[in-house]
Amino acid sequence: MEINRSERAGMRKGKRFGRQVYLVSGGVTKFKKAHPEMDFRYMVKKAYDYAMSDVPSLEKKDIDGSRISYFSDHFTRQLKAASMVQDYLGLNPRGSMRIEWGGATGGESFQSGFEAVASGRMDICLVAGFETMSRVQTWKGNEFIALASDTNYDYPNGGFYSGYYALMVTRHIYEYLRNGKFAHIRDEREAQRLAFREAARLLSMVSVKNHTNALHNPYAQYPRKLTIGDVMSSEMISYPLTREMICTMSDGAAVAILASEEEAFRLTDKPVLVSGVGCGTDTMRLADRPFGEVPLMKHEKKEYYKGLSYPGAHSFRAGRAASIEAYESAGVENPMKEIDFIELHDAYASSEIQTYEDMGLCRYGEGYDFIESGKPFLAGMDYGMRTPEAGKMPVNPSGGLIACGHPVGATGLMQAVFALWQLQGTIGKHFGDATLQIRNARRGAIHSHAGTGSAVTVSILEAVR
Amino acid sequence: MVSSTNNRKLKKFTKYRDVMAEINRKGAAIYREKEHGDQLVINFPYSVNYIHSYANDSKFFLGLADGKLFGSRCAKCDYVFATPRSHCMFCGEQTSWKLLPKKGKVHSWTTCEFGSEAFLRETPYNLALIEFAGVNSLFMTRLKDCSLDDIYVGMPVEARFARKPEYLVRDVWFVPSGSAGRK
Known part of the structure; x- marks a missing residue:
């Protein structure tokens, strides 16, 4: 039995990671500005209880150990908070590790849990993540997050992550809109002004899409019907990024349960295979990113990127590296043809567009056309704008970080849970509303991302029944 | 002996924003949450000076x-x-x-x-x-x-x-x- 399943899902692949690993259940708390009625342990417990109730034959005694993640000890003001979660859930004396890697913390912990099961160390691994960002005011929270930039060379300049991402998108706009659609304009400053204006409209489309999707997701913190005008005219945070193009701070927790093949099929009729994992990194300082060549995917050719200095400050090389590894291990040759939807890290509308390119959904430089085409929108949904190719590759059908919220340590696991429900066809059951269910979704990707792309994980999930 | 009236001095709010303002002034307040009842919220300061060598x-x-x-x-x-x-x-x-x-x-x-x-x-x-x-x-x-x-x-x-x-x-x-x- 093992060999048959492996042949179908695993052996054709270029890269093996040991045993097959399945995602069998998950739970998410509603992400909110603040959860003063629940501390971090209680939040995780709530998500955990939900996940356990979805696989009734799973008993706590069967869980071999855990991986627990949160980003910042500054937010918790409680060191070793992961240890307290393990304790509260009553999982002692089983093994656990805390995983932390900035914004990619959730995705990294998911892959760490994957490794625990793939290696044979565990048969069932609980992966839990949380963040309690409401414990300080928003501007203090921004400071905590900015302390995850180089405190010698970056932070004292006016450390602010929205500013760092704005620095990246400014260059992205210059590379691809000023030198693309507006290349014919001779006057440099006029060309840049036009490119920025065009970019603001296209970035706003991402925000409208994700906020609109979230109207049907009861877990989302910030569902809203918005227009492009609303997004463009919302408060400027860091030029050209406005408030509605940026995720909010949140309290929340998420839990994913991973299992070996034998355990997975014992626990549920609808386990989802983790068929590929990838992880990439880049320099902590934006200023240090090299100007080299684009690492190519199987469906790309070298001549696509002639003359492009990469990644520079405009693209996420870590996202590219993570995608390549994940696609290779899952046997994906062309993501547009072989993946049905993606939950990706859209802390900024700009990073969603940059990530289309990193993940090979389009070429570098085509991200703006990609959103304009409507491809990442859901088919059959009214966004109040033209989306001619909607449904070709739904991106962030849940609403993403922009609309769901971003409790850092939970976010990457939230994506795993929403992807699991998509692939099980159980969105209607878990959301109480099946609008966001993508029909016949067989393979999805989740993408978790740390500060200015200093680390990215991509995991590929597949329905097997 | 601690007076049993101590807690009565705490102001109670149904909006969390008001709780945050109150704890800045008084150090503690009660948040009345619909489902879970009264939650005690306090100010919890933390500051530190590091000895940082640029090495x-x-x-x-x-x-x-x-x-x-x-x-x-x-x-x-x-x-x-x-x-x-x-x-x-x-x-x-x-x-x-x-x-x-x-x-x-x-x-x-x-x-x-x-x-x-x-x-x-x-x-x-x-x-x-x-x-x-x-x-x-x-x-x-x-x-x-x-x-x-x-x-x-x-x-x-x-x-x-x-x-x-x-x-x-x-x-x-x-x-x-x-x-x-x-x-």
Whole structure:
């Protein structure tokens, strides 16, 4: 039995990671500005209880150990908070590790849990993540997050992550809109002004899409019907990024349960295979990113990127590296043809567009056309704008970080849970509303991302029944 | 003995925003949550001074106080880092200090209208990545004496240095070339 399943899902692949690993259940708390009625342990417990109730034959005694993640000890003001979660859930004396890697913390912990099961160390691994960002005011929270930039060379300049991402998108706009659609304009400053204006409209489309999707997701913190005008005219945070193009701070927790093949099929009729994992990194300082060549995917050719200095400050090389590894291990040759939807890290509308390119959904430089085409929108949904190719590759059908919220340590696991429900066809059951269910979704990707792309994980999930 | 009336002094609120305002004033308050009942919320301050050695980066910060901008160079790779690294990120060899030009160009930029608590009073401020001729990587800095409407990618800029150093990276900043500069 093992060999048959492996042949179908695993052996054709270029890269093996040991045993097959399945995602069998998950739970998410509603992400909110603040959860003063629940501390971090209680939040995780709530998500955990939900996940356990979805696989009734799973008993706590069967869980071999855990991986627990949160980003910042500054937010918790409680060191070793992961240890307290393990304790509260009553999982002692089983093994656990805390995983932390900035914004990619959730995705990294998911892959760490994957490794625990793939290696044979565990048969069932609980992966839990949380963040309690409401414990300080928003501007203090921004400071905590900015302390995850180089405190010698970056932070004292006016450390602010929205500013760092704005620095990246400014260059992205210059590379691809000023030198693309507006290349014919001779006057440099006029060309840049036009490119920025065009970019603001296209970035706003991402925000409208994700906020609109979230109207049907009861877990989302910030569902809203918005227009492009609303997004463009919302408060400027860091030029050209406005408030509605940026995720909010949140309290929340998420839990994913991973299992070996034998355990997975014992626990549920609808386990989802983790068929590929990838992880990439880049320099902590934006200023240090090299100007080299684009690492190519199987469906790309070298001549696509002639003359492009990469990644520079405009693209996420870590996202590219993570995608390549994940696609290779899952046997994906062309993501547009072989993946049905993606939950990706859209802390900024700009990073969603940059990530289309990193993940090979389009070429570098085509991200703006990609959103304009409507491809990442859901088919059959009214966004109040033209989306001619909607449904070709739904991106962030849940609403993403922009609309769901971003409790850092939970976010990457939230994506795993929403992807699991998509692939099980159980969105209607878990959301109480099946609008966001993508029909016949067989393979999805989740993408978790740390500060200015200093680390990215991509995991590929597949329905097997 | 603690008076049983102590808790009665705590104000109760149904809006969390009001709780946050109250704890700033009084140190504690009650949040009345619909489902879970009364939640006690307190102010919980934390501050610390670190003893921070710049260690192998020291020369850069001492250089700023002297009006000098140091990067570093890997002789083996012939690669110049605008933001210095003591060891080359490609080959791992130790680098040597290299004086950077004081003139460069804006590689990318933004204007922050909001920010971290530490810098809120300084908003709006501009951040930029600077590129230098003959230097392979970039340098992050403040861009002063100009505003959103003036700045563009490729704009020539030059360094200014603080007269009275704080021994922080912001002892250097850039202004449009030829600008009088802020002292």
